[in-house]
Amino acid sequence: MAPATPSGKQTGRKPLMAGNWKMNKNHLDAILLVQKMAFALKEPDFEAVDVVVCPPFTDLRSVQTVIEADRYAIQYGAQDVSQHASGAYTGEIAASMLAKLGCSYAIVGHSERREYHGEDDALVNAKAKAVLGAEMNPIICVGEGLEVRKAGAHVAHVLAQIDGALEKIPADQVRRSVIAYEPVWAIGTGEVATPQDAQEVCAAVRTRLAELYDGGLADQVRILYGGSVKGDNIAKLMAQDDVDGALVGGASLDPGEFVKICRYREFPA
Numbered sequence: 001m002a003p004a005t006p007s008g009k010q011t012g013r014k015p016l017m018a019g020n021w022k023m024n025k026n027h028l029d030a031i032l033l034v035q036k037m038a039f040a041l042k043e044p045d046f047e048a049v050d051v052v053v054c055p056p057f058t059d060l061r062s063v064q065t066v067i068e069a070d071r072y073a074i075q076y077g078a079q080d081v082s083q084h085a086s087g088a089y090t091g092e093i094a095a096s097m098l099a100k101l102g103c104s105y106a107i108v109g110h111s112e113r114r115e116y117h118g119e120d121d122a123l124v125n126a127k128a129k130a131v132l133g134a135e136m137n138p139i140i141c142v143g144e145g146l147e148v149r150k151a152g153a154h155v156a157h158v159l160a161q162i163d164g165a166l167e168k169i170p171a172d173q174v175r176r177s178v179i180a181y182e183p184v185w186a187i188g189t190g191e192v193a194t195p196q197d198a199q200e201v202c203a204a205v206r207t208r209l210a211e212l213y214d215g216g217l218a219d220q221v222r223i224l225y226g227g228s229v230k231g232d233n234i235a236k237l238m239a240q241d242d243v244d245g246a247l248v249g250g251a252s253l254d255p256g257e258f259v260k261i262c263r264y265r266e267f268p269a
């Protein structure tokens with residue numbers, strides 16, 4: 001049973017703090033960054049939260065070496081993956097290659113992939129299936145842009161992305177998937193969603209999961225919030241019933257800040 005959050009919520013879901021380094025840090029920088037995090041984090045931190053870093057592909061081997069050599073409890077994953085298993089796909093990385101490197105997670109459908117690489121829900125769905133097929137856990141990103149938010153259509157928009165991303169994925173695989181709600185207008189802008197905004201959408205996602213799958217699955221899937229998460233705003237977000245963790249961009253590049261996020265319980269909400 002996971003420990004209670006500051007608000008006293010008791011969900012049974014272990015919180016997950018994932019750092020998305022995006023296109024930052026080379027494979028040598030990565031060694032230093034992971035070591036700094038690993039030195040700061042202690043056993044009780046890992047009992048309280050799952051800690052995941054998602055560096056660029058070129059850093060994964062370095063990160064694996066540091067983590068395995070010293071048996072750090074930090075987990076790691078990739079920021080993207082190919083939907084294809086293998087073959088003539090120049091520049092692509094297969095899920096099986098990531099699994100072989102010890103990755104536990106792969107982010108799929110990040111809004112930057114959707115926006116700059118034209119990824120749609122069908123592709124996100126195919127990538128999630130590839131990740132699950134390789135026995136890893138996808139972190140499936142959803143979230144609305146500013147125009148959709150202003151029009152008040154954010155919940156419908158996100159639920160349509162959920163329906164698309166999860167299409168024909170069986171319950172036992174959805175159970176080990178992670179959903180990350182990242183409103184595009186909050187990413188890298190310093191404008192974090194209010195805890196109520198985050199809760200509204202995360203709760204709607206959970207309700208949708210309950211509609212799509214039975215057997216209590218909706219209560220088991222972790223739903224993260226992402227978008228300008230920092231050490232001083234995480235506790236209020238985590239106090240929300242349906243927010244089970246964070247997908248952190250900029251602040252995950254600062255080991256002190258990321259460790260503070262992982263230790264949100266020590267700071268008042």
Ligand SMILES: O=C(CO)COP(=O)(O)O
Nearest residue numbers: 020187188227228249250
């Ligand atoms: O996109 C994000 C994580 O995937 C969020 O980025 P920031 O935390 O820098 O806003």
